[in-house]
Amino acid sequence: MATKDIQVFGAGLSGLVSAINLAREGHHVTVYEKEKKIGGDLNCHPSIHMTPMHLQQMERYIGIELHSCFSKVQDFRGYIGPKKYIFSTKNLYVVERGPRPSSLDYFLYTTALDEGVTFEFSHSLTREKLRSIPDHSIIATAGYSRIVHALHLPYVTFKQFDMHLQTDHENVCLAYFGDFTSDYGYISMKNGLLSAQLSGPVNLSLERVHTFTNLVRETEGIELEKWSSIVSYFPKKARLFTKFAGKTFVLAGDVAGFLDPFFGFGVNGALLSGKIAAISIQSKQKALQEFKQFTSHLNKDLLVHTIYWHLPLKKLVLSQVMKFQDNHFSLVKRSIPGFTDEDWLKIISIKD
Numbered sequence: 001m002a003t004k005d006i007q008v009f010g011a012g013l014s015g016l017v018s019a020i021n022l023a024r025e026g027h028h029v030t031v032y033e034k035e036k037k038i039g040g041d042l043n044c045h046p047s048i049h050m051t052p053m054h055l056q057q058m059e060r061y062i063g064i065e066l067h068s069c070f071s072k073v074q075d076f077r078g079y080i081g082p083k084k085y086i087f088s089t090k091n092l093y094v095v096e097r098g099p100r101p102s103s104l105d106y107f108l109y110t111t112a113l114d115e116g117v118t119f120e121f122s123h124s125l126t127r128e129k130l131r132s133i134p135d136h137s138i139i140a141t142a143g144y145s146r147i148v149h150a151l152h153l154p155y156v157t158f159k160q161f162d163m164h165l166q167t168d169h170e171n172v173c174l175a176y177f178g179d180f181t182s183d184y185g186y187i188s189m190k191n192g193l194l195s196a197q198l199s200g201p202v203n204l205s206l207e208r209v210h211t212f213t214n215l216v217r218e219t220e221g222i223e224l225e226k227w228s229s230i231v232s233y234f235p236k237k238a239r240l241f242t243k244f245a246g247k248t249f250v251l252a253g254d255v256a257g258f259l260d261p262f263f264g265f266g267v268n269g270a271l272l273s274g275k276i277a278a279i280s281i282q283s284k285q286k287a288l289q290e291f292k293q294f295t296s297h298l299n300k301d302l303l304v305h306t307i308y309w310h311l312p313l314k315k316l317v318l319s320q321v322m323k324f325q326d327n328h329f330s331l332v333k334r335s336i337p338g339f340t341d342e343d344w345l346k347i348i349s350i351k352d
C-alpha cells in the first residue's frame, strides 16, 4: 500500500485511535489539536467517564491494549426523583479523561508518539481552514466544536455543566433523573477524582444546577461546587463521510454522530469509529460496511431522542419505561455502537 500524508484534526479518543492505526500501516500522520497539550477542553476535563464496553473485544478491534486505563464499576446507584435504584454493573467501566498521565487520552497520546505520529498543538481547525485541508482528512473534533456547524451537519444544541473534586471512593457511579433537566446528572469516581456532569437544553439554568447539587447533598452527602459550562452540538445523524468545498472528509467520534443519544455514552463509539476512520483510508467500502454494522439502529434512535427531548413529563415517562423495561426498552437498548440488545439489557437490569 502506498504511504500517504494524513492529517487528523482533534487529539481525542477517535483521532488518536485513527492516528495510531494509520501510523502502524506506515503512513505519515500529523494530529492537529486546538488545546495547548493533550487532554482536551479544560472546562470539562479532567473527568471520569463511565462506559459500557466489551473491553477485550474492543482491544482486539482497535489493536490497542487499553486495560491499564479501564476499571470495572463496583457500585452504580441511581435516583429518579428521590427514589433510589441499584443498577447492575455488568460490562460497565470507568476511565479517566483529560490531561493527567493516568488518563486514557494521555495513554493513547504516548502510544501514538511511540508509533511516530507528529502532533501540532494550539492548532484549531476553523471554517476557513476547512477549505485548505487535504481531501480525506480525518475530522475528530467532537461535539463541543463549531466544526459540526461549519460542516452543515444537522445537530441539537445542548449545555453541559461540569465540575470535579478529590475523593477517597473508587469505581463508583451515580445517576440522577429529575425535573431539573431533560437529560440526567451523573457522578463517576476513579483515580482519586470525582467528576460530576449535568447536561440538558441550552437554556439549562444555574438554578437547575443548584437543584441537582442539593439533591446530591441530600441523597449522598456529596458537596458539588465550582461548576463550569460548555455548549455542545449533538449530531442528529450518524455519518462516516461528509463533503465540503468539493472535498470528502472522514468523520470520527462525536462529530460522526457515533454516540448513544439517550445517555451520551460516547467512549465506546469514539474508539470504534477511530478504527473505522483509519480503515477508510485504505478501503472506503469496507469502512462504510463496518460503520453501518455498528450504527444500524443509531439514526432512528437519534431521531427518537430529539422527540424525547421535547416531551413534557419526562420523569413520568422514564419511570414507566424503567418499570416495564424488560419489554419496552427496545428503543434505548440497541443504540450503543458495538452492543447487542442482550448486553444492553444486562447493563440496565435493576436489582431492586
Ligand SMILES: Cc1cc2nc3c(=O)[nH]c(=O)nc-3n(C[C@H](O)[C@H](O)[C@H](O)COP(=O)(O)OP(=O)(O)OC[C@H]3O[C@@H](n4cnc5c(N)ncnc54)[C@H](O)[C@@H]3O)c2cc1C
Binding pocket: 009, 010, 011, 012, 013, 014, 015, 032, 033, 034, 035, 039, 040, 041, 044, 045, 047, 048, 049, 050, 051, 052, 123, 124, 125, 126, 140, 141, 142, 143, 144, 145, 146, 147, 160, 162, 188, 197, 252, 253, 254, 255, 259, 264, 265, 266, 267, 268, 270
Ligand atoms: C464532560 C463530559 C463527560 C462525558 N461523560 C461520558 C461518559 O461518562 N461516558 C461516555 O461514554 N461518554 C461520555 N462523554 C462523551 C465522550 O467524552 C465523547 O463521546 C468522546 O470523548 C468522543 O470522542 P471524540 O474523539 O469524538 O472527541 P474527544 O475525545 O472529546 O476529542 C476531541 C478533541 O478535539 C479537539 N478539538 C475540538 N475542536 C477542535 C478544533 N476546531 N480543532 C482542533 N482540535 C479540536 C478537542 O480539544 C479534543 O482534544 C462525556 C463528554 C464530556 C465532554
